[in-house]
Amino acid sequence: xxxxxxxxxxxxxxVYKGQCKKTQKYSLCxxxxxxxxxxxxxxxxxxxxxxxxxxxxxxxxxxxxNNDWVEIGVISFRNLRRISMDRVxxxxxxxxxxxxxxxxxxxxxxxxxxxxxYTGVVTPxxxxxxxxxxxxxxxxxxxxxxxxxxxxxDRVKYIYTHANSFKxxxxxxxxxxxx
Numbered sequence: 797x798x799x800x801x802x803x804x805x806x807x808x809x810x811v812y813k814g815q816c817k818k819t820q821k822y823s824l825c826x827x828x829x830x831x832x833x834x835x836x837x838x839x840x841x842x843x844x845x846x847x848x849x850x851x852x853x854x855x856x857x858x859x860x861x862n863n864d865w866v867e868i869g870v871i872s873f874r875n876l877r878r879i880s881m882d883r884v885x886x887x888x889x890x891x892x893x894x895x896x897x898x899x900x901x902x903x904x905x906x907x908x909x910x911x912x913x914y915t916g917v918v919t920p921x922x923x924x925x926x927x928x929x930x931x932x933x934x935x936x937x938x939x940x941x942x943x944x945x946x947x948x949x950d951r952v953k954y955i956y957t958h959a960n961s962f963k964x965x966x967x968x969x970x971x972x973x974x975x
Contacts, residue, residue, distance in 0.1 A: 811905075819907050826905045834901040841894040848887045849875050923956065 812822055851859070851866040859866050859878055866875050876884050965973060
């Protein structure tokens with residue numbers, strides 16, 4: 797599948813190109829699977845963190861000898877000072893990486909929707925029947941600033957020269973064609 801679609805300029809792999817509804821369905825299914833896996837990893841990380849912060853019998857005895865106490869059965873920052881440094885480092889690594897990884901997994905799969913830019917022009921009927929059409933001065937100077945494009949006049953000229961090849965659609969067909 798990857799060989800079929802390749803990668804884009806940013807290095808993203810295109811997994812599927814197609815209809816929006818089908819793409820949304822695939823995206824939903826992939827995100828559901830990703831969330832199930834990442835939730836399982838988050839739960840496993842939490843369980844591991846519980847095990848890492850739990851005091852051993854020796855650590856409990858050492859605390860009691862020093863007239864101190866440890867918490868048992870809960871994640872407690874108090875216990876971090878009373879367990880081995882290796883376990884403290886592992887606990888912090890899991891604590892700092894669990895949630896960002898869970899959130900990062902969701903950004904692995906994303907959808908993009910292509911949009912089509914179009915120019916709408918309101919013209920008199922004579923626009924299509926005149927042998928040549930000249931843009932009025934007010935549009936020549938005003939439209940470019942309104943539309944933010946120096947090619948607006950070129951678009952109107954394109955519409956004028958190709959109008960006979962356009963197919964007129966009913967409203968419903970136009971909506972279907974544009975998505």
